[in-house]
Amino acid sequence: MSASRGSGRLPTGFAAETFISDSTFRQAHRAVDGGSGTNSKKRKRESKGDSSIVSGAGAYKGPWAKYEQVRPDAASDEEYGEDVEVEIVYEEDEIAPIPEAPKKLAGTDYRDTDAEGETSEFVGSQEFDYQGRTYMHVPNDLDIKLTGERGDIKNYHPKKLIHTFKYHQKAITQVRFFPNSGHLLLSASADSKIAIWDVYHQRELLRTYSGHTKSVNDIDFNPGGTQFISASYDRYMKLWDTETGKCLNKFTTGKTPHVVRINPSIPHEFLAGMSDKKILQYDTRSGEMVQEYDHHLGPVNTITFCDENRRFVTTSDDKSLRAWEYGIPVPIKFIAEPYMFSMVRSSPHPSGKYIAFQSSDNQIVVYSSTDRFRQNRKKSYRGHNVAGYAPDVAISPDGQIVSSGDSGGYVCFWDWKTCKMWHKIKAGDSPVLAVQWHPRETSKVITGDGEGRLQYWD
Template identity: 30%
Template sequence: MTSLVAYDDSDSEIETDNFNSSSQEKTIRPLGQPLPSDIIATKSENDPGPGWDTLNAGSGVVPEPQAERSTQKSCPRPRCRWPVTELQVKPRTFPPSDFSTYSSSTSSGKREFAGVSVSKMRPLYDAFRVPNSSSCALMSLEATGQHGSLSQKRRQENLDFVEGGIKPYIPKRLRQTQTLTVGTNERGESELQRQRTDGPSLLEGSPMREGTATVVSNFIKPYLEAKYKSTEIPKRLIFQMSEHGGPVNSVQWCPVLQHSHMLLSASMDKTFKVWDALDTGRCLNTYSSHSSAVRAVQWSTCGRQILSGGFDSELHVTDVETGMQLFSCKNEFRISTVKFNPNEPHIFLCGGFSPEIKAWDTRSCKVIKVYKASVQQTLDILFLRDGNEFLSSTDSVSRDSADRTIIAWDFHSAAKVSNQIFHERFTCPSLALHPKESVFVAQTNGNYMALFSALRPYRINKKKRYEGHKVEGYAVACECSPDGAVLVTGSADGNVFFYNYHNSRIICTFSAHSHACVGATFHPVLPSVLATCDWSGKIKVWQ
């Protein structure tokens, strides 16, 4: 391939203004051959401008070697003689669009770049521009006029790129803004859709009366200012509620003392209910947000929300008065226990038919911690008093000792503090913390309750064992009275047992239900009120 360069023997710049003139070429030489001495043309003493070097860099023209000054008249500036549209010029070497840096005013008043009229180089510069969103808009505006056909063609090519899956470049800042806007809109729509579709329906009972959760029962008012008296054993039945259609797993009083007339119950009939258990004994609200049995429920510390988990592997935080779900998520396993962190009310733990215990944050709806153990099921969870450690009871039982039956965890690091706490071959379906002393009680399937220290190394108290009731495979709950003097537990035979905490003797027992009594809880304010539930779906309040 040869490169042709012609030198004009005239230094009149007016003749060079005519780009398409057909002036005669003096010499044509192949690339690489020696130059004849009679036609050697040297550069002028004034070096060419930067436009010359830039143009040759893209066209493949090799600069002439430095030679001795010839006696012949030389051209002050070399000129390109072939049509500009045939030049192979890289787009990156072109000057800016205004050509202000490399253009000069000639005697004819025209702006030139390397001897070529700027108006003639504009189509070539436009043809080599990289198409983007801004250039597409510019091309559409330039579709009319002298270069209308070329701009129209480039715009059509850009449209073909988009249809073929090649999209124009979008700045990073604009992409981030669009992503943030779309993500916010999608989250808002999904949240609204979830509230519409997953909102609990009031299938049973009457809806909660306005302000029911804020009223104070007349029975509670006299006891709010006074100090809690010693626990008394209830003697008579005051209310019996049997609106649940399946076994009741647990009952809990509202932890807010002013609103402790409300009683929460979870049932295998896929619902959990809130009752007015002191004034009327009627159901205030029924929540049917689960599609399977509700195994575990718990009040929030403020008494305005209820955390629930069931065999449908779903977790919900429900507003007590409105019934709206403030938090909802799908878990990977069936739930058997849920517990709020006492120091961080927006975090709760859930365990069930899995070797893992998960910590959820209701603000972000994400799992923040996972606690793994070599077990198959978690039966119960108990936070210790400072909230930095918690206990979990499992179904793991070995031949000689119940290794990993009760495990102590560090809440923040998810590390095991101890797994050698209980060394007997029985599982513990329920754990309860003593309100006054640093001890906790564990219900065992060996038909007795064991007492442990709540401080490391969590030793068992071998001198105290509360036995006499029957568990027989039921998840029978146990509890300490508010003053810590009495332990209460249900029994598989339907009885309720009261034990003296200090000497572990039976204080009293009475027949409460015809089926297995799986839950019994003292009222936090009234010293002689007790609520129980059984496997037939009945709830009873005693005084």
Template identity: 50%
Template sequence: FSFDFYRILSYALDPSVDTNLSSSSYIGAVEEAEKNKGLTVFESGAKKTEKRKKVKGGDAADLDGFLGPWAKYQDEKDGAKPSEDEKKELDEILAKRLKRGRNEEDAPAEEKTILHVKDMYDYQGRSYLHIPQDVGVNLRSSEMPDKCYLPKKQLHVWTGHTKGVSAIRLFPGSGHLLLSCSMDCKIKLWEVYNERRCLRTFIGHSKAVRDVCFNNVGTKFLSAAYDRYIKLWDSETGQCISRFTNRKVPYCVKFNPDEDKQNLFVAGMSDKKIVQWDVRSGEVVQEYDRHLGAVNTITFVDENRRFVSTSDDKSLRVWEWDIPVDFKYIAEPSMHSMPAVTLSPNGKWLACQSMDNQILIFGAQNRFRLNKKKVFKGHMVAGYACQVDFSPDMSYVVSGDADGKLNIWDWKTTKLYHRIKAHDKVCISALWHPHETSKVITCGWDGQIKLWD
């Protein structure tokens, strides 16, 4: 026992001395021992203190006045009012908080734009939005290439972003321009053909830009950033047309693709809602509030009558446009979160990047069932929302991965055909050019955008 006493009290009876003799000798903290009169652990328990007195409980027959076990202590104070000093301190903290909040909300970042080419218009008065006709491929046709081939080599690198690129979008229809948004808070517009210059930089967010989306004709685009603002820009002049915020972070943003609904867009927010805005009034006109986690993707299907959303709650929900109740909810215990979704060129399939390192395929028409025969594996994406894409003829599926590789699978056999080391860090997006047989554009967290052929 002696050792245990020693450990607790830091003194003990000296075991080498005969205890039968009257004088006790101690080892360790001798002063402590003398102070405690040599009491052991078992003896040194302090005397029980006086019990706090309670207010008498009254008579149990008196229903209103009976206190019973709920009676207060006699010395109990009711008020919890802070003292003068505490009050001063609290006031200061509150004032600081208010000030900080106000600054953030009142001041959306100043918008400006830089034109990087000498002349805004060419000799015929056409801006860079004009589709070029001398690039060896008809960018105006609605026909897809008949047969696509695997890209093999790097053709070009677009550099200009100082931090990771988070998303890239091709100009609708023609794909002759490329829009990129980055963690350096900037958005850039690049040429895909000819000199492949950077045409314009759009500056107007104070934090990393998460997503961008063109309207149908490409004259305007939306940007969503971590500064909680969604901004609408003019692609040609670089002017910021309007700003939208509901004080939550928008994770994805999409225009309604219908020609007659180009004034409406939806955004998936960090607070689990999908919010629908009207550009003309700047008002929120609808809220789809059923997800249980932040909303990561929104994809229009079924001739834009419906859209599919995925979320951190590991579910996939299908909504009728303008009806705030999901009519289909897909969630299996085995499902992982799917932070990137792409609709196939023929509109029949949704390719979903799943966080368990596979791409799952769901039917995009009426049933929305998982196609168990088509699962694309062999890449590492856990933790990253790597954007998937299809070749225009539906023969290949492409995706980046966490190691910066570009992976290309065969659609029919789901075999991984080809891997290219594309970026030093995460390859976050891969786009197959809709008019080209083998041109793929990738972007990564190393800040580069690359063209492969």
């Protein structure tokens, strides 16, 4: 960049970097210095100034400090003004690098879980028994039969705490008993961990599953219990092997899954209710999405299979209920009344005729799960407080007792027929979010609260 003194032009903007040879540079240098004779004078720069002064005398100029205009003694003003071109070379100041801010993950930041890798660790006292069987084997040395038909066992509401399982550091989001036998217990937590426990014998922690980077929302066993699916706020759904802890497959659309359910009749397919209002159907063998149900107007909260798993019912933040034929992306029933609130958790009745929903207006409502899908107005279970949380609702295996968590730390039990509350148990001070009945026992219930405690009641 050059500026002619005579024309009064001044360099503005930025100095473009240029590459020149040594000889060319020396020639230009001599031209500015007025030759390399004894008359030549070195051009001086103004001082760079003090970096703490912004304006006025002694202000910081840095690399923008000007050169004094020096001309050869022999040259006249006119000659110098017309003939000599002054080349202004800008020196680069060394700028200290700005230290990087410490990397902190905000609540909305997502890191890629591929980098994390999935790990699982057996932490129990003994991985194999004397016959080489793992914890997957249903124990038969107990005074209760855990295999075969359940029979007509009547359920009673529990009265006292018999055991507390402690491992999770944050709130329990979901618990699941091992299908049919109930000899194992799977728990998911907001600390991003999943754990499996022994329900009988030592009641110890058996295995942990790590691989999610954010809170795990939901878990669901396949009908045989050999695998389970997990959904997390890190936007991934992962399929795990229950016995080895290996992650068999993972699925993501970039949106948060709120609820996952494996189809009991087609164990290699599952449904996921997403934050972007869609219900997605995946095939775990190929890892492909095979169907998309896109009619809701808000994030999907519950998915409940009914009618021998040929249909399913979904609810959403749009305060509506929709029923679908499995595999057909058009709702067969749509219910949205002005008095309805969003329904956040659900539980099918063992008879297969009803579904109970946790409604956000502090009540549990019941809808029929047969052709009509109408609300049963006679059944409303009140007396607990939901208050911004989504406590689970669970119905006893004989279908006679409805139970629910409570934001005040209670577990509540109602009679299915009369809708009267049996009683409340004070489980702690933090909200009880997860509740499940043991599939074989008469009065055993597991609860999970906001402090990471799993409590077993009888």
